Amino acid sequence: MINIFEVAETNRMIEEENLDVRTITIGISLLDCMDSNVDQLCSNIYKKITTIAKDLVKTGQEIEKKYGIPIVNKRISVTPIGTIGAPCCKSTSDFVKIAKTLDRCAHEVGVNFIGGYSAIVSKNMTAAERLLIESIPEAMKESELVCASVNVGSTKTGINMDAVKLVGEIVKETAELTKEDDSIGCAKLVIFCNAPDDNPFMAGAFHGITEGDAVINVGVSGPGVMHEAIRKAKGQDFGELCETIKKTAFKITRVGQMVANEASEALGIPFGIIDLSLAPTPAIGDSIADCLQSMGLERVGAPGTTAALAILNDQVKKGGVMASSYVGGLSGAFIPVSEDQGMIDAVEAGSLSLEKLEAMTCVCSVGLDMIAIPGKTSAKTISGIIADEMAIGMINQKTTAVRVIPVIGKDVGDSVEFGGLLGYAPIMPVNTFCCDEFIDRGGRIPAPIHSFKN
Template sequence: MLNIMEVHETNQMIEQEKLDVRTITMGISLLDCVSDDLATLRTNIYQKITTYAKNLVSTGEAIERDYGIPIVNKRITVTPISLIGASACNDVDDYVKIAQTLDKVAAEVGVNFIGGYSALVSKSMTPTERLLIESLPTALSVTERVCASVNVGSTKTGIDMDAVALMGRMVLEVSKATADTDSSGNSKLVVFCNAPDDNPFMAGGFHGVTEGDAVINVGVSGPGVVRTALEAARGKDFGVLCETIKRTAFKITRVGQLVAQEASKRLGVPFGIIDLSLAPTPAVGDSVGEVLEEIGLEQVGAPGTTAALALLNDQVKKGGIMASSYVGGLSGAFIPVSEDQNMIDAAASGCLTIEKLEAMTCVCSVGLDMIAIPGKTSAATIAGIIADESAIGMINQKTTAVRVIPVIGKDVGDMAEFGGLLGRAPIMPVNQKSCEAFINRGGRIPAPIHSFKN
C-alpha cells in the first residue's frame, strides 16, 4: 500500500537531485476504429483518442500539484498505424493524412508526443506496411508531435533485411525532408529489434496488440538521484556500490508506482507497467554519463564503461522490480548522446565513439540513441548500422534500437541543435567503408538457433 509518507522521503531527491517522473503515457487501442473508408477511419481515431485522453494532461498536472512530483511529459501511444490503416490506405498520402490526424488530436488534448505511427515487419512487409514506411519522410516533416517506429527483427523471426535496407534509405530521406531543423525529423523515428508492446518512452512507444483497450504506463527517471547516492560509496567495494544503487532505484520506482496508481484511479483507466529506465536530460546533474563517471570512470567511453553500465542496469532492475506490481517497457538505462551532457562531452572529445556505444548496447536498454552523424553518410551505411544493432538484439534476446540522425550539411566537428529535452549533439564520425553489397543481398537473416524453444 502506497502512502504520502513515501513521497515525503523523496523531497530532497525532487528538490535537489532532479528526480522526476519522466512520463505518464496513456496507451489506446485503435483496433475498433478500423474502416475501409479513410475519412471514417480518421474520424474514428479522433473520437477514440479524445474520449480517453481528454483529461490526461489536467490529471497529470493535478497529481504534480497534490504530491509535488514533477511529471515532465504526458504522452499517448496507439496501436501500430500500419495495422489500423491497412484497409483504408492505398498510397503514401493516405498514411500521411492519418499522421496529420494524430498530430491534430495530440495538440488538442495537449500531450507532448503521440507514438504508434509504426510498422512491425520483423519477418516480412505487406504492401501497406511498405507504404507506411515510405510515408515517413513526409509524415515526420509535416507533423510536430507524431513519433514513428519500425520493428525490423526479433529473436523468434530473424531480421528482415529488405526492411533494414528500406529504413536506411528512409532515415536519409527524413533527414533531407527536415534539413532546415538539423534533420530533427529523425529524433522522432526509431528502428527496433524485439520492440516491447508497452514502452511509455518516445520515440519508440506504441500500444501493442496484446494490450487492452486503454492503459496507463509510467516511465520514471532519476540519474541525478543515483549519482548523489553514489557519492557516499566512493572508494567502497562493489558490494556496497550495488546495494546503494538498488536501494536508490527502489525509492525512485515507488514514486512512479504512486503516480501510476493515482493516474489510473483518477482517469478510470487500468494501470499497466512502470518502466524504471534511468532517462537523462541535457541539464547538468541529470546525466547517466555522470553516474558512470561517479562509479569510477574518468570519462564515459574509457575502458570499463561497458562493465560499469552493465552493473548499473542490473542493479536498477533488481531494486526497481521489487518496488512495483508490474515492471515492463524497456527498464534499464538510456544512453542518448544528445540528451546527456556528459555523453555529449565524451563524444565531442573523441573518448566515446559509435563503436563503443555499440558495445554498450549489449548491456543497456536500447542502443544507438540520438546520435548525430555526417549528412553525407550513405543509406547503405545507415542500414549497416541498423543491421548491427538488430543482430545484437536478436542474438541476445533483448530490445535494441537505432535513432541516428544524419545531419544534412554538417560533418564531423560540427554541432547539431535539436532543442528542449532532445538537446544537442556533436557530429560523430562513421566508418566509411562500404557494406552495400551485404545490404543489397535482400531476404532475411534467419532466427538464431536458441530461438527454437517450443
C-alpha cells in the same frame, strides 16, 4: 504506497537531485476504429483519442500539484498504424492523412507526443506496412508531435534485411525533407529489434495489439538521484555498490507506482506497467554518464565503461521489480548522446566513439540513441549501422534500437542544436568503409538457435 518515513527523502530527491516522473502515457487501441474508407478511419481515430485522453494533461497537473512531483511529459501511444490503415490505405498519402489526424489529436488534448505511427515487420511486410514505412519522411515533415517506429527484427523471427535496407533509405530521406530544421524528423523515428508492446517512452512507444482498449503506463527517471547515491558509495566494493544502486532504484520506482495508481484511478483506465528507465536530460546533474563516472571512470568510453553500465542496468532492474509487480517497457539505463551532457562531453573529449557506444548497447536498455552523424552518410551505411544493432538485440534476446540523425549539410566538427529535452549533439564520425554488397543481399537473417524454445 510511500509511507510517512519516506516523504522527506523523496522531497530531497525531487528538489536537489532531479527526480521526476518522465511520462504518463495512455495507450489506446485503435482496432475498433478500422474502416475501408480512410476519411472515416481518421474521423474514428480523432473521436476515440480525444475522448479517452481528454483529461490526461489535467490529471497529470493535478497529481503534480498534490504530491509536488514533476511529471515532465504526458503522452499517447496507439496501435501500430501499419495495421490500422491496412483496410483503406492504398498510397503513402493516405497514411500521411492519418499522421496529420494523430497530430491534430495530440494538439487537441495537449500532450507532448503521440507514438504509434509504426510497422512491425520483423519477418516480412504487408503492402500496407511498406506504404506506411515509405510515408514516414513526409509524415515526419507534415506533423509536429507524431513519432514513428519500425520493428525490423526479433529473437524469434530473425532480422528482415529487406526492411533494414528500406529504413536506411527512409532515415536518409527523412533527414533531407527536414533539413531546414537540422533534420529533426529523424529524432522522431526509431528502428527496433524486439520492440516491447508497453513502452511509454518516445519515439518508440506504440500500443501492442495484445493490450486492452486503454492502459496507463508510467515512466520514471532519476539519473541525478542515482548519481548522488553512487557518489556516496565511493570506495565501496562492487557488492556494496550494487546494493546501493538496487535500493535507490527501489525508492524511485515506488514514486512511479504511486503516480501510476493515482492516474489510473482518476482517469478510470487500468494501470499497465512502470518503466524504470534512467533517462537523462541535458540538465546538469541529470546524466547517465555522471553515474558511470562516479563508479571510478575518468570519462565515459574509458576501459571499464561497458562493465559499469552493465552493473547499473542490472541493479536498476533488480531494484525496480522489488518495488512493483508490473515493471515493463524498457526499464534500465538509456544512453542517448544529445540528451545527456556527460555523454556530449565524452564525445567532445574524444573518449566516446560510435563503436564504443555500440558495445555499450549490449548491456543497456535500448541502443544507439539520438546520435548525430554526417549528413553525407549513405543510406546503406545507415542500414549497416541498423543491422549491427539489430543483431545485438536478436542474439542477446533484448530490445535494441537505432535513432541516428544524418544532419544534412553538417560534418564532423560541427554540432547541432535540437532544443528542449532533445538537447544538442556534436556530429560523430562514421566508419566510411563500404557495406553496400552486404546490405544488397536482401532476404532475412534467420533466428538464432536459442530462439527455439517451444
